Amino acid sequence: MRELWPWLQPLKPHTGRLLLGAVLMLTTLLAGIGLLGLSGWFLTSAAVTGALLAQGIQATLNIYTPGGGIRFFALARTVARYFERVVNHDTVLRLLADLRTLLFTAITRYPINAAATHSSRRLSRLTHDIDALDNLYLRLAAPAAVALVTTLIAAGLGLLISTATAVLLLCLFAGLLVCVTVLLAQINLKHTQQRIDRIEELRLDIISTLDAHKELAAAGLMTSRGRMLLRDDAGIMAPQLRADRNTAVAQGLVTAAVQVAMTIVLINGLFAVQSGQLSGPALVLVILALLGVGEAYTALPPAFGAWGATVGSARRLNRESGPQVAPDKVDTTHFQAGTLELTNIGFHYPGQPPTVTGLSFSANEQHSIGLVGRSGAGKSTVARIAAGLLKPQSGVVTFPVTPDPDNLAVGINLGVSYLAQRTQLFNMTLLDNLLIGDAGASAEKIWKVLEVVELAGTVNRWSDGLLTWIGGNDHQLSGGEARRVALARTLLADTPAIILDEPFTGVDTNTANRIKQRLPGYLAQRTLIALAHDDEALPRVDQVITLGN
Amino acid sequence: MPATTDSLAPQLQENVAAATDEGPPARPSSRQWLADLGTHARPLVLAAIAAGLVAAVATIVQLGLIAWTIDQAITHSSALPDLYPAIAGIIVAIAVRTLAQIAKDTAAASASQAVRQEVRKQLAQSWQHKGPNGMDSDSPATHASEWLEQVEALDGYYARFMPQMLLSVLVPVMILLVVFPLDYIAGGFLLLSAPLIPLFMALVGMGAERLNQQHFETLGRLSGHFLDQLRGILTLQLFNQTEHATRDVREASDAYRRTNMKTLRIAFLSSAVLEFFASVAIAVIAIYIGFGLLGYINFGPSASLTLFTGLFVLMLAPEFFQPLRQLSQYYHDRAAALGASEQLISRLQPVTDTPSPTAARQTEAPEALSNQVEIEDVTVAFSGRGNVLSSINLAIPRGSVIGLAGPSGSGKSTLLNLIAGFQQPTQGRATVFGAQPGYNRFGWLGQEPYLYHGSWAENLRLVAPEASDASMLAALDEVGLRERVDAAPTGLHAPLFESGAALSGGQARRLSLARVLLSDYDLVLLDEPTAGLDEHSERMIINALQLLADGQRTLIFSSHHAAMLAFADKVYQLNEGRLDNA
Incomplete structure (x- = not known):
């Protein structure tokens, strides 16, 4: 239950809507009870009066008030139900949009290394878990509250017959309420959580299967992989079926309890009628009203049967948006305009031997630096340290810009534009991908950069030009083209310093050479650090440092 | 980075273009496809329907006994002990009704499970059939969401809608057969209001179907968009574009809410129509019977109305509409299934006539050996x-x-x-x-x-x-x-x-x-x-x-x-x- 509290907080701005929804829900129910109860009372009164009239005894019955009441309840029920549903669903979807945004914001505030969770798992959290919370507002909280009110109404109806009947009804419905909410939730908890967890595993497996589609298809393994996914799927179905069965039993319990309540009222009521303590019409009113009462409970079993799913989602969401990693206050960072400097840096990944020891270099506008080393020598680690993504365990890093404290102190916020070793493009147009580097870039500036990376001609030949769709899972760009788009994006950002990690991966030598020629001109007055596996793959730099050994 | 809607637009156009260009041959309609899939679980669906009928019979018997008991006690002042057998009958009927209902729900859940497994089997086969380059246009997350969420969206159709479809015809007919001999005018009211309901629902439902399809497209794209943003979160952080991306997420979620509400407003309208007819029919019957019992109505069968027949008919009236009301609640399930099936069908359709060779491995022999x-x-x-x-x-x-x-x-x-x-x-x-x-x-x-x-x-x-x-x-x-x-x-x-x-x-x-x-x-x-x-x-x-x-x-x-x-x-x-x- 504690897991759910944080998710009740964003309710506050929506209190008005939520209350309106609950009131409409209750109105619908009361109108239903009123319609049946009043109809029963009117009909029985008519029968009694009719019998008296038939015997020639003078009797009167006001037919207008109950008639009008019946029509009123009939209309009220329809209208209230419609608006209840529209209002409540709209509120929930508004809430979900709020929650999604909150969660995404929380994730983007994480320094990247603290957030190593697999991205597809996060995707599932954002959509699936947040959506599972609609259960919390729409199907759990409000209906349970309404059912509680209804239980009291049922007991009140019982009072019309006898105190004993009222107590019996109260016990019966209270018991039912406990069974189809708390008890059912408890019994199903294990099944539903198991199911949700397995769904997440399956989602990951599906995504990795398709990510590795080529390798698997080449090895002729797609059939067996498909069979494996289906087997996992059956593992999801089993707990679901058990939970469904429990929910069906709970639903049966609701029917039985309502009918048993009616029977209790019938028996006790008949005693009361025959002893003259109760009129016949009043008895029928209570019996038929109870039919309406039953409606308040029918929606509960499916919702509470899935309680475990809601709690499980809330728990995972709590973990994701949980306490933020405190910003590093250790004084390993200095700032000096135009300079990107590493002094006596030592770094090791947790539980592994040191990747970098005692590394020092200083780059500025007049002095660019190249770092070479074989794979595994720690080049990318140094690049990440210089981009602010990793904090060294010892030594001092001097960045060219003091970061805005409201934003994560990485990349351009530290005055560093960084091309990571792995090409990461977005599933958007070429233009949108480039604008990530500089959202306000002019067309002129963009074409100039495309010239630098030798893409201007290629893009001009594409029929959609800058608006060509690229990125995503398997873009139609070749590896070299994608790399040059990423390079162009990095060059677009107007930062004092720029870090290029293997800028020419996949780019043929001739093209790479031409880009190398143009870079110094484009980067005039900016500080450059480039990293590569050997001198050949470096742009022109003033000093080359070899890492490792 | 521009707004989501902008960046999605070209993709949409692409989808539309792809759909018109290919014109895949002999694509089954969603309805046909869902019905065909149902055959994979026919015995279970039939069992669910049978159990539903047993529950309906038990309900009619129970209500009849209640009406009779009240009538005996109030208008005939019968001694209570004489009524005990009837009360025992009521309790038996309640037990039968409860058990039959549980059996119905359980059988239907199993039916749905069988069908969903079948669809997933077909999906896995289609991936293999198309090969890696045949399915590039969508992200793996979109495919995963299809396999999980969209196939799950079929659940309601088989677990609820499909058995209820038949029950919503059979049970009201059964009730009419009971009501007509009791009072044909009351029966007439029910008969008149009943056919109007599916008519209205069909009108409303047609719009809901299209909207639902849109809803699933939005959901799939939303998934793909999120994964893309999350995968690139390092890039977004490095270029200080996270606020922009958050705004994108916000806009995508709002767009999702708006499409969703469009679907829901119409889906709710169809159940409101039903609700309206059910309420009015109960009200009319209550007033008609009341007047009849008072002796105000001097034609037809009203003269022979008793408290027993009147009460019985009044209590049967909500039961007459109950299966239809449930069906309308499940209409949402149907619309969801139809929406999901549109996308699943096109996914299961071959892109070209020739399957990806990696898929043909088991079936086609090489033409001739060569080195x-x-x-x-x-x-x-x-x-x-x-x-x-x-x-x-x-x-x-x-x-x-x-x-x-x-x-x-x-x-x-x-x-x-x-x-x-x-x-x-x-x-x-x-x-x-x-x-x-x-x-x-x-x-x-x-x-x-x-x-x-x-x-x-x-x-x-x-x-x-x-x-x-x-x-x-x-x-x-x-x-x-x-x-x-x-x-x-x-x-x-x-x-x-x-x-x-x-x-x-x-x-x-x-x-x-x-x-x-x-x-x-x-x-x-x-x-x-x-x-x-x-x-x-x-x-x-x-x-x-x-x-x-x-x-x-x-x-x-x-x-x-x-x-x-x-x-x-x-x-x-x-x-x-x-x-x-x-």
Whole structure:
């Protein structure tokens, strides 16, 4: 239950809507009870009066008030139900949009290394878990509250017959309420959580299967992989079926309890009628009203049967948006305009031997630096340290810009534009991908950069030009083209310093050479650090440092 | 970065264009498709319907006994003990009703399960049928959401809607058969109001269906969009674009709410129509019977109305509408299933008549044995980019090592994809040792090798599930990664990290090569195996490939690197999609 509290907080701005929804829900129910109860009372009164009239005894019955009441309840029920549903669903979807945004914001505030969770798992959290919370507002909280009110109404109806009947009804419905909410939730908890967890595993497996589609298809393994996914799927179905069965039993319990309540009222009521303590019409009113009462409970079993799913989602969401990693206050960072400097840096990944020891270099506008080393020598680690993504365990890093404290102190916020070793493009147009580097870039500036990376001609030949769709899972760009788009994006950002990690991966030598020629001109007055596996793959730099050994 | 809607628009146009261009033959309607799938669980659906009928009969009996008991007690002042048998009957009826209802729900849940499993089986087959290049346009997350959420959306149709569809006809008919002999005017009211309901619902439902489909498209795109943003979160953080991305997420969520509400408003309208008819019918019947009992109505059967018949009819009136009301609540399930099925059907439709060769492996035999990889006059065109390959002719003898050189974008990757069978030629023909490309298993090393977020062993077993620990260690030794694994405390079972954060690019490539070494392939295709690698890694890879090139296996690779190309028996030069005559 504690897991759910944080998710009740964003309710506050929506209190008005939520209350309106609950009131409409209750109105619908009361109108239903009123319609049946009043109809029963009117009909029985008519029968009694009719019998008296038939015997020639003078009797009167006001037919207008109950008639009008019946029509009123009939209309009220329809209208209230419609608006209840529209209002409540709209509120929930508004809430979900709020929650999604909150969660995404929380994730983007994480320094990247603290957030190593697999991205597809996060995707599932954002959509699936947040959506599972609609259960919390729409199907759990409000209906349970309404059912509680209804239980009291049922007991009140019982009072019309006898105190004993009222107590019996109260016990019966209270018991039912406990069974189809708390008890059912408890019994199903294990099944539903198991199911949700397995769904997440399956989602990951599906995504990795398709990510590795080529390798698997080449090895002729797609059939067996498909069979494996289906087997996992059956593992999801089993707990679901058990939970469904429990929910069906709970639903049966609701029917039985309502009918048993009616029977209790019938028996006790008949005693009361025959002893003259109760009129016949009043008895029928209570019996038929109870039919309406039953409606308040029918929606509960499916919702509470899935309680475990809601709690499980809330728990995972709590973990994701949980306490933020405190910003590093250790004084390993200095700032000096135009300079990107590493002094006596030592770094090791947790539980592994040191990747970098005692590394020092200083780059500025007049002095660019190249770092070479074989794979595994720690080049990318140094690049990440210089981009602010990793904090060294010892030594001092001097960045060219003091970061805005409201934003994560990485990349351009530290005055560093960084091309990571792995090409990461977005599933958007070429233009949108480039604008990530500089959202306000002019067309002129963009074409100039495309010239630098030798893409201007290629893009001009594409029929959609800058608006060509690229990125995503398997873009139609070749590896070299994608790399040059990423390079162009990095060059677009107007930062004092720029870090290029293997800028020419996949780019043929001739093209790479031409880009190398143009870079110094484009980067005039900016500080450059480039990293590569050997001198050949470096742009022109003033000093080359070899890492490792 | 512009707003989501902007960036989604071209994709939408693409989808529309794709849909009209292809015009897949004989596509079944959603309704037909859902009905056909139902046959996979027919006995269970029938069992659910039978149980529903038993519950309905028990309900009618129970209500009749209640009405009779009240009538006896109030108008005939019967002594209570005389009524005990009737009360016992009520209790029995309640028990039967409850048990039948439970049986109905359980059977229906099993039916739905059987159907969903069938659909997933078909989905898995279609992935294989289409091959990797046939399904690129959507992200793996979209496919995962299809397999999970969209197939789940069929649940309500089979677990609730389908059995209820028949029950919503049978049960009201049963009730009419009881009401008519009691009072044909009251029966007439019910009969009159009933046919109006499906009519109105159909009118309302038609709109809901289209909207629901839209809803699922939005949901699928939302998933793809999120994954894309999350995968690129490092880039967003580095370029301080997270606020923009958050705004995107906000807008996408709001757009989702708006489409969703459109669907829901209409879905709710259909149930409101029903609610209205049910309420009015109860009200009219109550007033009619009341007046009849008072003796105000002097025609028809009203004179013979008693408290028993009146009460019985009044209590049956809500039961008459109950199955229809439930059906309308499940109408949402139906609309959801129809919306999901639209997308599932088009996913299950073949893109082209010829399946991806990797899928045909089990079915088609090779045409003739040959000892060559043959490419005859092949042209490949991509929309918007023109010819990526133009009239390529190539014959590669078995056992040779072939290098493909050329500037980036010259068509090297496309040629490799063609030989792999991932890419269909727009024109011309390719065969591998006499068979269709991809007919036989082969080794593939792509430009961005896929790293699974599990352990070293899991990564290696991805394409060689049978590999032993010893052979995995040997393969890692070949590519120079053995030390790294030995250094890890749990060895082969130590985890790698996502996207190889803890592995350098060169190490990731070498790991991927180790996978290829684990199996004995006749053909190995490598797309830029040494791009971006230092000399050490390059040497490691060339050494490992030298072991592979034993005169039996055929190796074909693309590369820019002199060292790599020097290793080939023959190098073909590609330029703007054409083969230079070397």
